[in-house]
Amino acid sequence: MMISTLSVHKFYGESRKGFKDFKTTACAPSGRPHPKVEETLQLVPEPVLVRSCGCGFPFPVGIDGLKILDLGCGCGRDAYLACALVGPQGFVTGIDLLPEQVQVAEEHADSFCQRLRYPRSHLRFMVGSIEDLKSAKIEDGSQDILISNCVINLSFNKQKVFDEAYRVLTSGGEFHFSDMYIDRHLDSHVLDHQELWGEGLLGALTLSEFEDIVKKAGFSQIHRVHSNPIAIVDEHVKSLLGSARYQSVTHRVFKLPQSENVGMSGQIAAAYLGSISGQPEVYRLSQQHEFKTGLPTHVDSALEALLSSSWLAKHFHLRMATDF
Numbered sequence: 001m002m003i004s005t006l007s008v009h010k011f012y013g014e015s016r017k018g019f020k021d022f023k024t025t026a027c028a029p030s031g032r033p034h035p036k037v038e039e040t041l042q043l044v045p046e047p048v049l050v051r052s053c054g055c056g057f058p059f060p061v062g063i064d065g066l067k068i069l070d071l072g073c074g075c076g077r078d079a080y081l082a083c084a085l086v087g088p089q090g091f092v093t094g095i096d097l098l099p100e101q102v103q104v105a106e107e108h109a110d111s112f113c114q115r116l117r118y119p120r121s122h123l124r125f126m127v128g129s130i131e132d133l134k135s136a137k138i139e140d141g142s143q144d145i146l147i148s149n150c151v152i153n154l155s156f157n158k159q160k161v162f163d164e165a166y167r168v169l170t171s172g173g174e175f176h177f178s179d180m181y182i183d184r185h186l187d188s189h190v191l192d193h194q195e196l197w198g199e200g201l202l203g204a205l206t207l208s209e210f211e212d213i214v215k216k217a218g219f220s221q222i223h224r225v226h227s228n229p230i231a232i233v234d235e236h237v238k239s240l241l242g243s244a245r246y247q248s249v250t251h252r253v254f255k256l257p258q259s260e261n262v263g264m265s266g267q268i269a270a271a272y273l274g275s276i277s278g279q280p281e282v283y284r285l286s287q288q289h290e291f292k293t294g295l296p297t298h299v300d301s302a303l304e305a306l307l308s309s310s311w312l313a314k315h316f317h318l319r320m321a322t323d324f
């Protein structure tokens with residue numbers, strides 16, 4: 001077994017029960033989620049909530065009726081939240097490497113679905129590896145949205161994770177995820193430290209490594225939704241890591257039809273229709289892009305491709321800028 005897989009088993013299977021057990025602030029809830037997500041948090045059963053150890057809130061809004069897959073769902077908090085957000089017409093699957101985590105997620109799913117009055121079959125959990133979703137029988141193009149929270153840093157083959165994510169997403173689908181990033185490469189003497197692997201500190205990518213992997217998998221432009229510095233709270237861990245700095249970042253990337261990856265004219269304006277529930281006045285796509293309802297905004301060719309051919313297309317009106 002490789003060191004990262006071994007560390008994940010030891011770390012999440014035996015010793016860690018939730019974010020309070022970590023030696024960094026990575027897995028403490030950072031930032032405020034969207035009010036709709038915040039409201040939905042009240043519905044999640046306590047034993048699931050206290051075991052969550054993600055580093056963000058990786059949820060797009062307006063996902064009613066969609067099919068969601070949570071990569072590395074742990075004890076299930078985000079899958080439960082997604083289940084409430086997609087409504088009774090949506091489906092959520094959570095997948096995690098460790099049976100111990102999946103068991104907790106499964107234990108409370110009956111009562112949660114009853115509480116929401118949703119069919120139980122709309123929330124399922126499975127044991128599996130995010131590098132090999134084929135073995136879990138997740139079909140090509142079968143998912144609308146993928147989410148993931150502080151998991152990719154633990155993967156021993158990150159290219160495979162993004163290749164698999166791309167494969168299972170439907171055309172126009174989105175991968176929305178929070179993860180940890182490091183600002184430099186670490187000295188080789190710390191790289192076999194099992195506990196630091198488990199904390200995600202040794203597997204974290206630099207942002208430029210991350211960009212290369214995502215592009216190689218076929219995804220379009222990368223959009224940053226939220227970022228937060230991570231503090232190392234343990235003095236010993238701090239001394240091992242020297243001056244390395246970490247941050248948690250929530251990103252969104254889209255699988256767009258290849259021919260439309262680049263928009264045609266660069267002369268296009270987009271107006272948000274105000275149609276996403278809970279977002280009547282403004283839609284925030286990322287830290288860089290915000291759309292006020294009804295107000296045409298000039299978009300570059302990459303954004304034009306995204307707004308015309310992703311799952312968000314039905315919420316935007318695109319025209320030649322001169323025609324608005």
Ligand SMILES: C[S@@+](CC[C@H](N)C(=O)[O-])C[C@H]1O[C@@H](n2cnc3c(N)ncnc32)[C@H](O)[C@@H]1O
Nearest residue numbers: 052053054072073074096097129130149151154
């Ligand atoms: C930091 S926890 C986050 C769990 C969950 N996403 C949350 O927010 O509470 C990391 C999770 O990733 C899972 N994991 C790590 N490597 C994995 C892999 N290769 N395939 C599937 N799950 C993995 C671990 O078992 C653990 O549950």
